[in-house]
Amino acid sequence: MNNPKQGMTLIVKTVTRVTVWLIVLYGIYLILHGHLTPGGGFGGGVILALAFLNIMLAYGRETTQKWLNIKFLEDIEAVSATLFLFMGLLGIALGGHFLINFLPKGSPHSLLSAGNIPILNVLIGVKVAMSLFLVVWVLAGLHEEEGGQS
């Protein structure tokens, strides 16, 4: 996994293998506690994208392409956006209005409260993370000498 011509030095690659999971943990914490503390879908999603970007920056683009399945990440992005709309349409089916809160609202200050807000936070967090990572991925793939299309 260590290709000395791509990416950064060996020290960065070894430390990244440990710290990237901490970044993922922090991102998941921000997303899940979105209805209790500041954060929520957007902020947590950006931190999750930073975890993927850390791998891409430390190991170089070609190694990361062999490692991660980019088509799968694009599919996850589209699926989570579609699921968000389906939650809204389920609101029409079950409650009568778009995006109505139809799950039981638990007691305040607990993790599983406030209806369908945690689920929407998770979907938004996943979508934002995948979007940011894929945008930087595509921009890093455009070399300066090509006069390419699209």
Added chain:
Amino acid sequence: MTLYLMCFALFLVGVYGLLTKRDLIKLILSIAIMGYSVNLLLILFAYKKDAVFPILLKGTVQGTMVDPLPQALVLTSIVIELGTTALLVALAIRLVQKFKTFDITKIRRLFG
């Protein structure tokens, strides 16, 4: 009052950069600076005197809170400006590929 004036000064810095700089990347940065100054202005409008942050924590007494609505507006606005900046950077990369220069005064094929 001075805080509002400093927000306006930041906006003017962005406008100065947009008007006088010739590099593509500096134009994108100037637009980002203008966006940040507007976000600051929105948050400044939400301040009430001697108020606490608007989060209900367990076991604390709830006093006067600052207005939480502009904070949601600023969150949305940051994400929108992120999308705009990403699009501008992608267009700038394509422009450099086609025109082979970063100088905006040399990219003038359309006029009239």
Added chain:
Amino acid sequence: MILPYYITIPLLSAFLISLIAGKKDKWAILLSTTAGASMLILSIYSLIAQNGETFIYKMGFWSLPVGIVLVQDGLACLMLVLVSLISFTSLIYSVQYIRHMDRNWKYYALFMLLVTGMNGVIITGDLFNLFVFMEIALLSAFALVAYGGQAEEYEAAFKYAVMGALSSTLVLIGIAILYSATSTLTMAKMAEKVPTLDPRLIYWVGGLFLAGFGLKAAIMPFHAWLPDAHSSAPAPISSMLSGVLIKVLGIYAMIRLYFNVFGAPHLYMNVFMVLGAISIILSGLLSIVQWDMKRLLAYSSISQIGYILVGLGIGTPLGILGAVFHLFSHAIFKSLLFYNAGAVEMALGTRDMRKMGSLVHALPVTSATSLVGGLAISGIPPFNGFISKLIIIIALIKAGAPVYAILAVIGSILTLGAIMKMQRFGFRGETEISKISEKIGWPMQTSMVLLALLCLLTGLMMLPGIRESILDPVVKVIVDHHQYMQLVLGR
């Protein structure tokens, strides 16, 4: 209610297209045309069945001071029909055009996002929601202008993007100041509190909104992005931009803000009339000297938007009727003219009119429909352009501004001159062109013929029976300053 479906149907199809489509664009075309057709049916149904009432829909069932409402009154019904009609014909047209450009399915996903943004701007009742949907539509428009991959398109898209981002920042400052003055974001509650505010604050915020939304609507000092963007974009996108985008994001938002929220202050009515008159004359003059076919049509778009602004600035019900009807008919014939220009570009490979010749026998449908569109935009009876311009000029004379009426007539003569130049050099030149690169298929011909027929038929909208049911509720919502407020808050 069917109100949230106007936003969810195109949004869902945009996400499903990016999920399902593979290498070929068969699924993308199927999904997007299904979505476009269903929205057209829904909007025509709601125009006929609604009879001028106002429908309110609470998102998530949060009631009014807290939540976001969707409002559909007469003006929103008319704009929804317009947007779905032009987008449906544009979708049918772009099937062959995009295949000619060797592109793939990503165009359809961006197109559906554009339609989502425009529908959201039309039916929302909340000011920041309007800003968010406007940004969605604008970002998709930036990406679609640059879709072809040539150097001029990127330059035009970069100019459009920088100016659009600047104007969105100005609008956001205006929204921030309005929120701090009235402490609410719903437009109807803002309309309640506006009479109690300092009038200088209204002038200041109105100036910011004029700069921000005026740049989206291409009013004369803020028009500089429009000729580049509309001439370099692919032809169906040019017709969408010039036909509906500058009207929905610019003119419709200004109607909502200046007439329904601010209550039509006199200073801004005068400013609208002055800027509209400048737009008519200057861009009419600029459009005659162009040799690029689409750039000529883009400058004449600025001129016609000047007509709409002059009609709005008069303030009397007759003037607003003329402005709204001109908005509707300009979308139809300007889209038709841009389709023709795109068909000519696809057949000959160039847009320069000095290199073209006679196309009457090579492209019969295109030349015939371009004749219909040209007659409609110049204001020849019995097409709809004649009726709308006549109503604006009569309203100007009745309101006691004969100078503006003379300027409007001069503008109409300048438009006729520009269209005659396009017909003479572009379609009926000297040399006969016999070989064309690609035949115009039946989708493009269908959309052109459909719009040409509509040019003729919508002139009938002025008949007394039909006008009462379609156009009068629109005028009533705009002119009566308190009605919007009471309708939204009374339920």
